[in-house]
Structure formats: C-alpha cells, structure tokens
Amino acid sequence: MSHAPSDTITWGMMLRKLPMIARALPRVVKGMKVANVKDPTQACGLGWTFEQATLRNPEGMALLQGDVLLTYAQANQWANRIAHYLSEQGIGKGDVVAVFIENRPELLVTILALAKLGAVSALLNTSQTRDTLIHSVNLVAPVAIVLGEELQPAFAAIREHVSIAAQRTWFIADGDTYSHPGIAPEGYVNLISASADACADNPTSSREVFFDDPCFYIYTSGTTGLPKAGVFKHGRWMRSSASFGMIALNMHPDDVVYCTLPLYHATGLCVCWGSAINGASGFAIRRKFSASQFWNDVRRYRATTIGYVGELCRYLVDQPASADDSRHEVRKMIGNGLRPGAWAEFKTRFAVEHICELYAASDGNIGFSNILNFDNTIGFSLMAWELVAYDHDSGQPLRSADGFMRKVGKGEQGLLLARIDEKAPLDGYTDPQKTAKVVLHDVFSKGDRFFNTGDLLRNIGFGHAQFVDRLGDTYRWKGENVSTTEVENLLLQHPHISEAVAYGVEVRNTNGRAGMAAITPAESLATLDFAELLAFARQRMPAYAVPLFLRVKVKMETTGTFKYQKTRLKNEGFDPAQTGDDPIYAWLPGTQTYVQVTDDVLADIHQGKYRY
Template identity: 90%
Template sequence: MSHAPSDTITWGMMLRKLPMIAKAIPRVVKGMKVVNVTDPTQSCGLGWTFEQATLRNPDGPALLQGEVSLSYSQVNQWANRIAHYLSEQGIGKGDVVAVFIENRPELLVTILALAKLGAVSALLNTSLTRDTLIHSVNLVAPVAIVVGEELLPAFAAVRDQVSIAPQRSWFVADQDTCNHPGIAPEGYVNLISASVDASSENPPSSQQVFFDDPCFYIYTSGTTGLPKAGVFKHGRWMRSSTSFGMIALNMRPDDVVYCTLPLYHATGLCVCWGSAINGASGFAIRRKFSASQFWSDVRRYRATTIGYVGELCRYLVDQPASADDNRHGVRKMIGNGLRPGAWAEFKTRFAVEHICELYAASDGNIGFTNILNFDNTIGFSLMAWELVAYDHDSGQPVRSADGFMRKVGKGEQGLLLARIDEKAPLDGYTDPQKTAKVVLHDVFSKGDRFFNTGDLLRNIGFGHAQFVDRLGDTYRWKGENVSTTEVENLLLQHPQICEAVAYGVEIHNTNGRAGMAAITPAESLATLDFAELLAFARQRLPAYAVPLFLRVKVKMETTGTFKYQKTRLKNEGFDPGQTGDDPIFAWLPGTQTYVQVSDEVLAEIHQGKYRY
C-alpha cells in the first residue's frame, strides 16, 4: 500500500471535522452505553436485538432477496417457529449446530433461531469440500447440522466421516421456502415444514442469553493449514452491531444495507447485518457478488448503504463507465480493504459520501472504524492499542534489552497489538492452545496482556491508522484469507512434488495477494504435467486458494533453523529476471494449464491484459 504524506491527519483537518464531531457525540455516548454491557444478568445479543428491532419497525422490510421481501415481524415469527421446534428436538443453550447454507434468507433465519435458543451456529464456509469440510465440522463437535439443498452434494460426500445423526440432519430446500418448503431427501428432516406449526411467539430463552454466551463460531485460516474456529460471543455482537450500526453509520428504519459478501464471514454477518438490525433497517442480500448487476440491485432495493471488501470495489471500478454510475441512493458504505489507490476514484465515480472503512479481526478483540470520514484510513479505535517493532523474517515482535517491546513512531509501520482487559476481552478460539499462541505477556510492563493481530498498520495521527499488510502464514485474495500451510499440504499430496512453499505475491492493480508456490519436483521438471497439476489443485482447494504462479526449484533453500526463506521468495515474486535458473509458470485466466512466464507474458500481466 503506497503511503502518501497527505494521508497524515493534521490539526487543520481535525478542526474542519468539528461540526461533524459535535453532531456525532450524543450518538457515540448512547452507543457506548449499549456497547459496554457488563451486567451478567442483562439480556443481550442477536436474538434480543432482533426482537427490539421488530418492536421498533414491525412492518418495515428486514430481509430482501430477488422477489422475496420479508418484514421484521415475518422474519421474527419465522425464526421463532424454528426456535420452538428445535427446542422440542432437544437443542438448547450452548449446543453447537453446524450451518451450511449459501447467502439467502433461510441462512439468516436459521442463525437467528439458534441465537434465540442460546445455541451456537458454526458457520461453515460454503466453498469447502472434502478434508477441510470434515475438519471444520469435527473441530466443533456439533450436535446437529442444517444443510441447504445447494450444498447437499458437498455434505453427502463427507457425511460418513462426521458423526451427526440423521434425525439431527436438517434440510432446507433451495427455493423460497416461506411459500414452498420443498421435500427433504431420505436421511434428512425438512426443517421448514417440520417447524411450520410451531409457536411464532418470542421464546423465553432469548431473554436468557447474556454477554458472555457464545453466538457463532466463525472460521479463520489456521497457520497449521486447516481452519480454526473463532468464538464470537453475544457481548461482542452488541459491541459490533452498535459500533458500526449506531455510532459509525447512524442507521435508521428507512435505510437499506445491500450486502453481497459471504455471510459466513464477520464482515457480512456481524458488520453489515448487525448494522441493519441495530437501525431496524432493511438487509438486501445476493447469493454471489455480480459486478454487472450490482448497481441495478442497489436501485431495485433502494439501498442507502453497501457492504464491501476491497476486491469488490475494484471489480466495480473495472466495469465500463455508465451514465447511471452515480444514479442511486447510496450515501455510505462499510467494509474493509479499500486501497488508497482506488479510494478517490471509487468515491468520485460512484458519488458515495462516506467510506466507512473498518478493521476488525473476527478472532480478535479490537475494531477500528472511519467514523469521521477521512480518506485512506481504517479510522480510530476506542480500545487500547499499540504498534510495535517486529522481525521482518519471523514476523514476531522484538523485545529490547529490558525485555519489553518497542513502540514505533508516527508514520512508521508496526505490528498491531491490542490490550486485553475487561473492556476488550479476547473470546479466542475453541482450542485454548491456539488462543494461548496469540496472547503476549509483559509487553510494556509486568502483567499486561496483548492480542497479537499479526497485522501491520501505520499510525497517521490523531489515533487514526492505515492498514499496511498481514504478516505470517496467511494472505488475502478475493476477499478470503488463504492459509499457506493448507496449500502446501495439498501440493505435497501430489506424487510428482516433494517440497512446496506457498506465499502471496502482489500483482499490479489488484487487491490482496495472489497465490504462488515454489515447488521441487520428485523427479524432474520434465515429468510435471502442468494441466494435470492444475486440475489436481482445483479439485481439492477452494477456487481462491489455487496458486496462480509456480516457481520450480531444483532445491529449496532454508534458514539455519530449516525454515523456508519465504521473505526472499515473496520479494522475487513471479519475475523470471529475479528468479535465476528457476522457471516461473502462470495459470492465466480462462486457461486450463500453467504456462511458462516469458518476458512477454510478464509484461502482459503488468499491463493488466489478464483480469485476475
């Protein structure tokens, strides 16, 4: 991310924001009261918040998709029927239920029903298959699963390797089940038709959910190669939905959020849906993002707010310009990953007043939000945080001679650490050992504790920061976090590969980092069938994790501690001029094999001839 000196926030810039700050203060004060739920007996969380929104706006639209438009009352009653039915089936507080449905109203109604019971939704990534899917399910030992018809083949393929009883395997047809519940295949129970006659009153259990109760498990890339399940508690739901919905966006019942992001991720589920619920606003969703249909959807749903990730904005900017580009009602957008290079262009072309860029790790305890509408920043955080010096090769924070860590100066980039305390507890992972690995002790003084985010930020003044990059063994591509270890483990299963190192590399004018792997053939380069190797990877990895570039090495160099020299590999990237005798191969869009990168192919990639 390029850093322009103009991104630094000055006194003059702050003074110009004073009227906006004055207007926001009452909202911030009110929001802070809602956010800081500390009474362990106070009802709170997703189910309770949705019931409050229903009282506030019973007939207003709550969920919109295609021809389906459901009011707050309709969604609330539907979720209540499912909750009462599941309760009769023995699902109760603390029970984990895996949810495997694509972006559609049934997904959100199921999650809402479970939240009202105090049960925990394990939100399976809908692009998972085979071993990664088996691991994700078994990791949280669910007592039941709810599967959408569209994902039945993926689940059926692994069903005998996860232990969930057929009577606890609920099915949701792939259609508007409000009016047509469909028929479940053998071995599954139809959740919608089974719950149709249950009570539509709010279940008493939704008043018995408190801030420390888990709400979801949201999966993040694990450094061991397989996903980790981060715990997202109801107290955090309150903090997230209020911070973004009330404090940052000032959502109202006449607002509509349009979200095409996957709802198994925190940005779509907690930030976008949470903001809508907080304002008793409409929430319009789409199965899969479409650049060509985006603005016509926005107009159709009369959206005032959009959810984004950086890649989504780039795809929209890449669409041919149209006279309709600024003919819509969107005034604000919320999301993360919009690069400074694309920020001004997006804001100008699509006439969006407020880009509410945020930073929040679904497995962390800190969030930043661009409440004051500065450009090129993730905003500020109400939590305590510091940026510290780190080792470029290991990615670990460095300690000075006195044993404590060193803070970096204004304008410098450093590793973001977030203080863990009562105001900012760390919910952690389902695996306590995984949680222990991200907690740092005695950072600036004896006894203090900080969460290591693994992300690099830059302090640009007045408590505001800019996102720089993520460290360690994950990189981000197509809005998804890719685990390098998962890619390496998969490549090593190929009989013709004996060593593999995966990492992310930058392609000019794209967001995030594209996947690249250095591989050592088991025999020789001549024995590698690149079309077969690509097919092998595409069958077994989610589309966003398939390496776009390969570097073939006779021998892999390692450090003295036998670690691969990833930093050097990353820096040399896919430029054959930098990689010595190692040939580079690329999977070009629309092709079925890897081709060798010549100077000509490299030039074409840099010129943007291929759309990644």
C-alpha cells in the same frame, strides 16, 4: 503499500471536522452505552436485538433477496417457529449446530433461531470441501447440522466422516422456502416443513442469553494449515452492531444495507447485518457477488448503504463507465481493504459520501472504524492499542534489552497489539492452546496482556491508522484469508510434488496478494503435467486458494532451523529475471493450464491485460 504525505491527519483537518463531531457526539455516547453490556444478568445479543428491532419496525423490510421480501415481523416469527421446533428436538443453550447454507434468507433465519435458543452456530465456509470441511465440522463437534440443498453434494461426500445423527441432519430446499418448503431427500429432515406449525411467539430463551454466551464460531485460516474456529460471543455482537450501526453509520428504519459478501464471515454477518438490525433497517443480499448486476440491485432494493471488501470495489471500478454510475441512493459504505489508490476514484465515480473503512479480526478483540470520514484510513479505535517494532523475517515482535517491546513512531509501520482487559476481553478460539499463542505477556509493563493481531498498521495521527499488510502464514485474496500451510499440504498430496512452499505475491492493480507456490518435482520437471496439476488443485481447494503462479525448483533452500526462505521467495515473485534458473508458470484467467512466464507474458500481466 506506499502512502502519500496527505494521508497524515493534521490539526487543520481535525478542526474542519468539529461540527460533524459535535453532531455525532450524542449518538456516540448512546452507542457506547448500548455496545458495552456489563451486567451479566442483562439479556442481550443477536436474538434479543432482532426482537427489539421487530418491536420498533414490525412492518419494515428486514430481509430482501430477489422476489423474497420479509418484514421484521415475518422474519422474527419464522425464526421463532424454527427455534421452538429445535427446542422440542432437544437443541438448547450451548449446543453447537453446524450451518452450511449459501447467502439467502434461510441462512440468516436459521442463525437467528439458534441465537434465540442460546445455541452456537458453527458457520461453515461454503467453499470448503473434502478434508478441510471434515476438519471444520469435527473441530467443533456439532450435535446437528442445518444444510442447504445447494451444498448437499459437498456434505454427502463427507457424511460418513462426521458423527451427526440422521434425525438431526436438517435440510432446507434451494428456493423460496418461506412460501414453498420443498421436499427433503431420504436420510434428511426438512426443517421448514417440520417447524411449519410450531409456535411463532418469541421463545423465553432469547431473554436468557447474556454477554458471555457464545453466539457463533467463525472460521479463520489457521497458521498450522487448517481452519481455526474463533468464538464470537453475544457481548461482542452488541459491541459490533452498535459500534458500526449506531456510531459509525447512524442507521435508521428507512435505510437498506446491500451485502454480497459471504455471510459466514464477520464483515457480512456481524458488521453489515448487525448494522442493519441495530437500525431496524432492511438487509438485501445476493447469493454471490456480481459486478455487472451490483448497481442494478442497489437501485432495485433502494439501498442506502453497501458492504464491501477492497476486491469488490476494484471489480466495480473495472466495469465500463455508465451514465447511471451515480444514479442510486447509496450515501455510505462499510467494509475493509479499500486501497488508497482506488479510494478517491471509487468515491468520485460512484458519488458515495462516506467510506466507513473498518478493521476488525473475527478472532480478535479490537475494531477500528472511519467514523469521521477521512480518506485512506481505517479510522480510530476506542480500545487501547499500540504499534510495535517486529522482526521482518519471523514476524515476531522485538523486545529491547529491558525485556519490553518498543513502540514505533508516527508514520512508521508496526505490528498491531491490542490490550486485553475488562473493556476488551479476548474471546479467542475453541482451542485454548491456539488462544494462548496469540496472547503476549509483559509487553510494556509486568502483568499486562496484549492480543497479537499479526497485522501491520501505520499511525497517521490523531489516533487514526492505516492498514499496511498481514504478517505470518496467511495472505488475503478475493476477500478471503488463505492459509499457506493448507495450500502446501494439499499440493504435497500430488504424487509428482515432493516439496511445496506457498506465499502471497503482489500483482499490479489488484487487491491483496495472489497465491504463488514454489514446488520441487519428485522426479523431474518433465513429469509434471501442468493442466493435470491445475485440475488437481482446483478440485481440492476453493478457487481463491488455487496458486496463480508456480515456481519450479530443483532444491528448496532452507534456513539454519530448516525453515523455508519465504521472505526471499516473496520478494523475487514471478519475475523470471529474479528467479535465476527456476522456471515460472502462470494460470492465466480463462485458461485450463499453467503456462511458462516469458518476458512477454510478464509484460502483459503487468500491463493489466489479464483480469485477475
């Protein structure tokens, strides 16, 4: 990603921000105090902060979706009833409960109830099915599951492969269950009906949750193919909700955050909802993002703040211009992945004053945010970080002759490393071996430890950085991290494919990287039925992971250590002029098969004829 020289932050630019910095300073100091809980006996975390918000704004709107409008008092009491009931069923501190519900108030109330008990919500990705879903559930060995009716078919298909007792398989009907609990099918317990008469007071357990207690498991793409479960502790919830809600966004009870991002990811759940709770503000959600309804929803809920990922912004910019584009109350937005090319256009067309671009990995220990409202930056971090030189092929950081790593200069891109210390502990993964792999030792001096983010950033001055790209075996598409190894493993299940290498390629005027796979047929090209192959892939993987491009190779080249030459494949992309005798196929939007990419098809893709 290129950057204009104007992205570099100068002394003049900083001086112009001084009045804003002076105004923000008191809340920054207060926010840092709230964020950094150090006392191991101090109650904190999600349940506790929601109870504090309820005391502050009991009759204010807490959760909004369609016609469902719940005040803080109502949402808190609902979560309390569920928490008391679950406690009676033996769910307590440290127990892992899988949660499998699409974006709706019931999802948040369930997570809140579990947090009040000190139980851990394993936030299953609602796009997952079959083997990936079985892996995600069994990875964390949950003692129970809370399941939305909308995902019951996906769970029913894997139920015999996971060991969760029927009496702990709790069901939530697909509807406004606050008013109408609905009916559970045989073999499931209706959580809303069962908890309807439970106590509505705050459980004492929510004051017995401390900063080192885990709050959620959030799944991230594993470089070994299947998802890893990142541990998100209550102390980190405090850092996240205060850093973004108080310091970055200055949220208040009259604010409303509108979020269409999936709430099993940290940006939607921890950044957007956390910011709303921190300000005792409203949180309006939608089941799935809709570009055509987005601004209508924003006006309906009188939202002042929106959560985004870069792709979402691009879809909104692609909508036909309307006189209503700037007729709304949104003043600020928070999220990640907005590319410099679209930044100014979005800000101007939709009249948003502050784009609070952030950077945070759900499995990491560092966060950046654009508090000072510069353009084209993820802002700065209060944590210690460095950008180091790396090997372009392996993605590994380089060490000099003295054994230590080399920092890159201002304006250069480098691999982001974050210091691990008391101020920035690393919660890591449920698997200690996975955690050990991302920790680097003796980086700049003997005994120091750093978290390897696997991401490339550029230092643009005054502690501010710009996101460049992801390294390694994941790429980002449609706001989701895609594991290349997982895609490869699923393609290799096809009887006519003997080898598969997946990678991300850039498509003009899109965000992230689109999926592409180089495949070697088991027999010959003639044996491949491309409509059947597409149907096979779509059945087994989430829509965002299905490769948009295929490269058919007679033989796959490997390095001396038998690694596939992904860097070369990525560079050659889907241009037939670059790929020699290997034919390229594309899945064009709205079609049901892969078609061969000719010069004309390639020109149409480059010219944006197809909306990816």
